[in-house]
Amino acid sequence: MRQTLLREAPVKARPSAPLNALRTFEAAARHLSFNAAASELFVTPAAVSHQVKHLEAYLGVSLFQRNHRSVALTPEGAALATSVGELLGQLDRALDRARTRAPTELRVTTMESFAAKWLVPRLHRFHQAFPDVRVRIDTSDERADFHRDGFDVGIRYGPGNYVGVCAEVLMQAPVFPVCSPTLVSDSQHRLQHPDDLRHYTLLHDEGASGRAGVPAWSDWLAAAGARKVNAASGPVFASIYLAQEAAASGHGVALGLAPLVEEDLRQGRLVRPLDQELRNAYAFWLIQRETAQPRADIEAFCQWLRDEQCRPLVAIQ
Known part of the structure; x- marks a missing residue:
């Protein structure tokens, strides 16, 4: 009896993702401006528009609503922008780690006032305990995007209610x-x-x-x-x-x-001439990215911050 051999049709490979177009889209989505994205990427606005159209054709959806003098993200574009921002941030950090064998870098975002008056006078003690961890401090009062900007730890003065991150009160602020x-x-x-x-x-x-x-x-x-x-x-x-x-x-x-x-x-630069103090609804908050795989250096730094806020000032040399 003759048997017919059936062969499965070859699966057509999906075209690889246009990474350059994704980077261009992320910049345009973050700025909500093709011109601003072009300035950041050192290309022309026409090149940005071309890359965005290329990505839209690849996905089969519209990512921007194009108005006369502005652009706005479509729902599909907004969802993609969030995911792409996180993924590109992870990619950049992975490349940084692969590029050098320097000690682990831990990026901290905080306000200039807190860095100058509280964190920096104590930071030498962390370096003594963890000499292989390089702490990089960025100062800003703006809300930080942990995934896009690559921050590991944040310290903010505010009321709490921080969305999409893990937050705990570090210190009260009477x-x-x-x-x-x-x-x-x-x-x-x-x-x-x-x-x-x-x-x-x-x-x-x-x-x-x-x-x-x-x-x-x-x-x-x-x-x-x-x-x-x-x-x-x-x-x-x-x-x-x-x-x-x-x-x-x-x-x-x-x-x-x-x-x-x-x-x-x-x-002795300052004195308290009067004892009356008031409670404050704002506090200093310790903020971390939500992640399923916590890094040992981040956990060590956060625990060090918790310990430091309990240490007496006379221990500071």
Whole structure:
């Protein structure tokens, strides 16, 4: 009996993913601008448009809604942008690790004030304990994209409710008045009662305005029972860091955040002329990427941060 041999038809290979088009799309999606993406990638806007059309043809979907002078992501484009941003971030980090045999680099994003006043004075102790881990600190107040920007650990001052990451309270941030010791010693007016502040310049942080639960001078004066002080008087600074530095320079009295003034209080650059302190709805948060495979160096650094916030200041050399 004759048997017919049936052969399976060869499976047609799927064209490889257009990686250059994906990188171009990610930049255009992040900026929502072909011109800005072109500047970042050092190509022309026409080249960006060509790569995006190439990717759309490959996928068979529209990724952008093209308007007269702007572009917007379609739902399909928005979903792809999130995934591509994460994957390209992972790819970049893998290439960095393969490119060099340098010690492990751990990227930390935090505010300049926290880095200067709390983290940097303590960082030598982490290096002593983990000499093979190179810590790179990036300072910014902007919300960080851990996947796109490649950060491993974040420290932020805020109310919490951070989405898509693992977050825990690192330190509370009570508020109290601080000033230079020379300010009170050289003044004709003693500073022993909250109402005595009427003889001094109040230094304000504009970041406290409009943030529910973040104490401003009006809150502190009311809680302290001061009735003779104009809470609105005095200069306004763009950050608490600048206000505290102005206080250390003798320009007035600022409301200090406990973690950011600890070292200056220890060194005598600042003093607490009045004891009253207020609770703060904002705190310093420790943030990590959500991952199924935690890295040993990240876990070590996070545990070191937890331990450091409990260590006495006299241990800092």
